[in-house]
Amino acid sequence: MTVAASPLSAPDGAQPQADRPADSPTVRTRVPEVAASTTAGTTTDPATDEPGDVVLALSGVSLRYGAFRAVRDVELAVGRNAVTALIGPSGCGKTTLLRTLNRMNDLVPGFIVEGRITFDEVDLFGPGVDAVAVRRRIGMVFQKPNPFPRSIYDNIAFGPKINGYQGDMDELVETSLRRAALWNEVKDKLKQSGMALSGGQQQRLCIARAIATEPEVILMDEPCSALDPRATLQIEELIRELKSRYTIVIVTHNMQQAARASDRTVFMTMGEDRAGYIVETGPTNRIFTQPTHQLTDDYVSGRFG
Numbered sequence: 241m242t243v244a245a246s247p248l249s250a251p252d253g254a255q256p257q258a259d260r261p262a263d264s265p266t267v268r269t270r271v272p273e274v275a276a277s278t279t280a281g282t283t284t285d286p287a288t289d290e291p292g293d294v295v296l297a298l299s300g301v302s303l304r305y306g307a308f309r310a311v312r313d314v315e316l317a318v319g320r321n322a323v324t325a326l327i328g329p330s331g332c333g334k335t336t337l338l339r340t341l342n343r344m345n346d347l348v349p350g351f352i353v354e355g356r357i358t359f360d361e362v363d364l365f366g367p368g369v370d371a372v373a374v375r376r377r378i379g380m381v382f383q384k385p386n387p388f389p390r391s392i393y394d395n396i397a398f399g400p401k402i403n404g405y406q407g408d409m410d411e412l413v414e415t416s417l418r419r420a421a422l423w424n425e426v427k428d429k430l431k432q433s434g435m436a437l438s439g440g441q442q443q444r445l446c447i448a449r450a451i452a453t454e455p456e457v458i459l460m461d462e463p464c465s466a467l468d469p470r471a472t473l474q475i476e477e478l479i480r481e482l483k484s485r486y487t488i489v490i491v492t493h494n495m496q497q498a499a500r501a502s503d504r505t506v507f508m509t510m511g512e513d514r515a516g517y518i519v520e521t522g523p524t525n526r527i528f529t530q531p532t533h534q535l536t537d538d539y540v541s542g543r544f545g
Contacts, residue, residue: 248359248362248364248369248370248373248374248377289521289522289523289526290317291317291318291319291320291322291504292319293319293320293321294317294318294319294320295318295319295320295359295360295456295457295487296316296317296318296341296357296358296359296457296487296489297316297317297318297356297357297358298314298315298316298317298355298356298357299315299355299356299357300313300314300315300354300355300356301313301314301315301316301337301340301353301354301355301356301357302314302353302354302355302515303333303336303337303340303345303351303352303353303354304350304351304352304354305348305350305351305352306350306352308514309513309515310333310336310515310516311333311336311337311515311516311517312511312515312516312517313517314337314355314517314518315518316506316518316521318457318487318489319487319503319504320487321483321484321485321486321487322483322487322488322503322504323479323480323483323488323489323490323501323502323503323504324487324488324489324490324502324503324504324505324506325489325490325491325492325497325498325501325502325504325505325506325524326338326489326490326491326492326506326508327492327493327495327498327505327506327507327508327539327540328507328508328509328510328516328519328539329509329510329539329544330493331510331514331516332508332509332510332516332517333508333510333515333516334491334508334516335461335462335491336516337508337516338459338461338489338491339380339459339461340353340357341357341359341364341378341457341459341489342374342375342378342379342380342457342459343364343365343371343374343375344375344380346371353365359374359377359378359457360456376399376403376453376454376455377455377456377457378455378456378457378458378459379450379451379453379455379457379458379459380450380458380459380460380461381443381446381447381450381458381459381460381461381463382446382461382463383461383462383463383465383466384465384466385439385442385443385445385446385466386446387434387435387437387442387445387446387449388434389433389434389435390433390434391430391431391432391433391434392417392426392429392430392431392432392433392434392437392445393413393430393431395434395445395448395449396412396413396416396417396445396448396449396452397409397412397413397452398449399449399452399453400412400452400453403453412452413430413452414427416448416449416451416452417445417448419448419451419482419485420444420445420447420448420451420478421444421474421477421478421481422441422444422445422448425441426441426445438471439466439467439468439471440467440468440470440471440472440474440475443463443464443466443467443471443475444474444475444478447463447475447478447482451482451486455486456486456487457486457487457488457489458482458486458487458488458489459488459489459490460479460488460489460490460491461490461491462491462492462493463475463490464476464492464494464497465493465494472494472497476497476500476501479501480501483503490502495528495540495542498524498528499524499528502524503523503524504521504522504523504524505521505522505523505524505527505528506518506520506521507519507520507521507527507531507533507535507536507539507540509535509539519533519535519536520532520533520535520536527540528540
């Protein structure tokens, strides 16, 4: 597959947008091509604990902020149409890793990616890949609900408009709100400010806004940490429903949430050098009931963290 033909490339005649200050380019250290047997799209034996249909693949990935190495030596396959939870103690690099998957960290001066990350077998940091196009295909929902200070309708329509959407905008807004389980609650007040909604509704509005640009992957960084228990359960139910259409990667500190909402769990911790690394990954049920590593067992059982 050539990068030029990829949907991640900039539109014809446009220059790829790095979204970075001119004086702080991302430094990318390449590694040898990953063998075909370990790249995206591989079908594996379920006994190996690896997903069969891989949409995101990370090989030899280390992440740095200048001289500080925040994450090291990540090998990870993210399965399509599944929920993958990243768990681990604060500071182990979960959010850094998540934000790298849609190139949000390109905006951080001095950020360095080492290794290889592919999305549908396309190198996310390859030549000609447009960071803005990446973010359209890999959406992001943040820890604190952040609706735009405009109407509910305009919150949903904003992304498609700037991306040149030519279809029926009313239909797209309704479809996005329905998929986010919010339509029945807001259908009669679409012109009201999104800021007037409750916290849980605001977070579902942000999910609907991400859905509106028709991504394949949705990244969620502790999406329930600012919500009450009822709103949290609503978001978890929504996550389970959305996985039939989208691949979801979620960072959470809530062990019960990871156990309830995810299909696969990735446990991270950090070494003496403060660099985060993956200890263990596998089906959520196994990680929580029969972990392979003592560190995992200690963390999910609450003995540290």
